[in-house]
Amino acid sequence: MTPPPGSAHETPSQRIARWTAGYRPHAGVPDEFMDDQGRVKGAWPRVLDRLGAMDESEIGARFASAERHIRDAGVSYRIYGDQRDHAWPLGSMPLVIEEDEWRSLSEGIVERAGLMEWVLSDIYGAGSLVAQGLLPAAAVAGSPEFLRPLHGVAPPGGRWLKLYAADIGRGPDGRWRVLADRTQSPSGPGYALENRLVLTRAFPDLYTDLHVERLASFFQAFREGLAVGAQRSDPRICLLTSGPMSSTYVEQAALARYLGLLLVEGDDLVTQDGVLHVRTVSGLKRADVLWRRIDSDYMDPLELNPASRLGVPGLVEALRGGHLVVGNMPGSGILESGALSPYLGGIARHVLGHGLSLPGPRSWWCGDPDALAHVRDHLDGLTLRPVATPGKGMARDAILGPHALEAERERLVSALRDRPFDFVAEEAAPLSTTPGWERGPGGLRLVPRPFVMRVFAAATPEGWRVMPGGFCRISERPDVAPIEMRAGIKSADVWVLSNRPVESVSLIQQGAPRVRRIAGHLPSRAADNLFWFGRYVERAEIVIRLVIAHLGSVGDAVVADLAGDAKAPTALRIRALLDEWGAISAPDLPTVAIAREALCGRKTHGSALAHGLSARDNAASLRERLSSEAWRVLTDLRDALDHDDGEARSEAELLGLAERALSHIAALSGLAGENMNRTAGWHFVDLGRRIERAINTSALAVRFAGDEAGAEDLAVMLSLCDSHITYGARYMHGVALDPVRDMVLLDAFNPRSVAFQIEAIVRHLDELPALRADGLPEPHRRLALQLRAEFSTGEAVDFESATLARLEASFESLADAIAGRYFPNGPHALRPEKLMGLA
Known part of the structure; x- marks a missing residue:
């Protein structure tokens, strides 16, 4: 008798056969899991054997545990233009690559990173590429990412790039190719780290048994590379963020915590006598290294974008004086311009003596007359996209594929006629696929899904080093490209499987640093947020206590005048105070309405919920200083109080809610008292x-x-x-x-x-x-x-x-x-x- 699908009575081989029975790669699309003959490829049989040993209820329980950890730790992201936090969408299948293939891929990434470094030094230095006709002058000078004030500035330590990233996938021939270069301020390494942390908790045995390469040594080497070029032997390294509203702020805070960096915003910094300093509660403290996570032109309102409120006046002057190391150097985003991509192959042959081992798709910059003629003749088979970084070019929202609607086609053809230099055309090809879970009537099954993998290379004292893994985005729909994190896109851990046991290294190990007992100087902004975090928690507590008193519960007894008479003098005083503090909309509401508004009101700025949310907002600016336990308690406090204002509740229910909220606040106090240094x-x-x-x-x-x-x-x-x-x-x-x-x-x-x-x-x-x-x-x-x-x-x-x-x-x-x-x-x-x- 055949056991029912998904039951514990299925044998591993039956389970694997059911998962893979309907798996078929899309026609003409390379797939990571299966070849066109229906054979499972590479290291996937090893992975399936280990997963098949678990029934689906166990697999589901482990991933549910991973999702709880994501919620409790507050791992989240923001979609551009949306101020809400979205829980990090971790997919349930990794991207699996064998060690030998990864070694070859890494060599191509190192080669490409070295070329990018050379091109940047030439663009902002000798300018030989333009002089020799290998790169059009208009493609450089016409780019909004070319920052003229940086021309002639020699980066301390000799590196323009501290971190290079490439978005890659397989081309139609099955070979890896680069879909986009990321040199501005590459995001994703922190999310790759979070993915690894979460799945290691859920499947610790899989990582050990499958010999998955560890990430810790890469991050240690990256931190050492950041310090290269600093003038002091024990440099202060800062991570510059645009703040909590950044779409990747959670990632930046995680990286600052793991790497021991000082997370700062522009207001935390000031230049004096050509040297950058951090404003701390102890006065100004010198900053030696700045890892920036804001765009180049926002770095200095004096010499770059005068509208910037994110950067530091005088920062470019500090770079000129050699007193500051910045990774990546301002101006490095020019390499992300689509106008340069058609010329990289020729530049590689000129510099390296051969073509790139990891090329990109064939492309044509429409600012070149010959290329423009080709694009017009073959428009139906090309993808048209803007050359500038999204948000910085006139054609930033223009993308034309072979299946575009006629109205969209006409609009872009008109734009191509008026401003051809705003566009680059690429040969059209679907993204390669990797397996993902899908639940059907017969239980789980594997299906091919489009993916893009971001691979990172760090400039270290020993040269370029590639992270043995990466940040993978997978689309849940075959017709949606996972070019950014948004609805319908999940992330996946990248497993590089070794053929031998790998050394177990802690993700937060930093070698053998000099012993110290002080964590470092506290920036003034962080002190401000910590101070108000404490105040908002206390405000939430006193509002809750006032509600409990108003409901008639005082100590171990019930005060009859309060419980039975809403117009008793003491009850009126409580109502008046709640009204004065903005916890309620009016003092003459019924008792239940008073309690509900004061506890859960979203329209009253002084409710317990409002103060709890304010405390959480302050905590969000302190992610690198806040433990996961504290964030979990803050989330529990929000969830306890976050109810619809119009929801009917009895006095007893509201009293119970208030008491639960008080217990969460007591837990926060306990964490601060027992766990904070x-x-x-x-x-x-x-x-x-x-x-x-x-x-x-x-x-x-x-x-x-x-x-x-x-x-x-x-x-x-x-x-x-x-x-x-x-x-x-x-x-x-x-x-x-x-x-x-x-x-x-x-x-x-x-x-x-x-x-x-x-x-x-x-x-x-x-x-x-x-x-x-x-x-x-x-x-x-x-x-x-x-x-x-x-x-x-x-x-x-x-x-x-x-x-x-x-x-x-x-x-x-x-x-x-x-x-x-x-x-x-x-x-x-x-x-x-x-x-x-x-x-």
């Missing part, structure tokens, strides 16, 4: 929470521990400060004004009191760097000391309503003073570099 970053996170708690507790005391406070008010005050149990253990009788004030304001042993917060604030400020050399306290520290003196010497009776209101304002002033001292608050802010010497 006591460096400047931790000080700013905790400083933000302490200051926000002091502000909030002072504001709460004005409303619930003021001169006219009743018993219900005081009970709520204790609940909001999580001090009911301590109060009950200390006082045998009911609540009274002075004891409550003492406990929530002045008790230095109560971790929720204002006095406790100000003591912690002073300790944090003592640990942070001071800029004054005269021994006098800086303004923000002087204000903190004054507040500490008032709380350490005061008595409960002194803190009447007017005093409490003044103290609330004083803590707000302290927060502003700290921001003015440490954070990048605009062109007129007091900058550290104005106060102290450089380091």
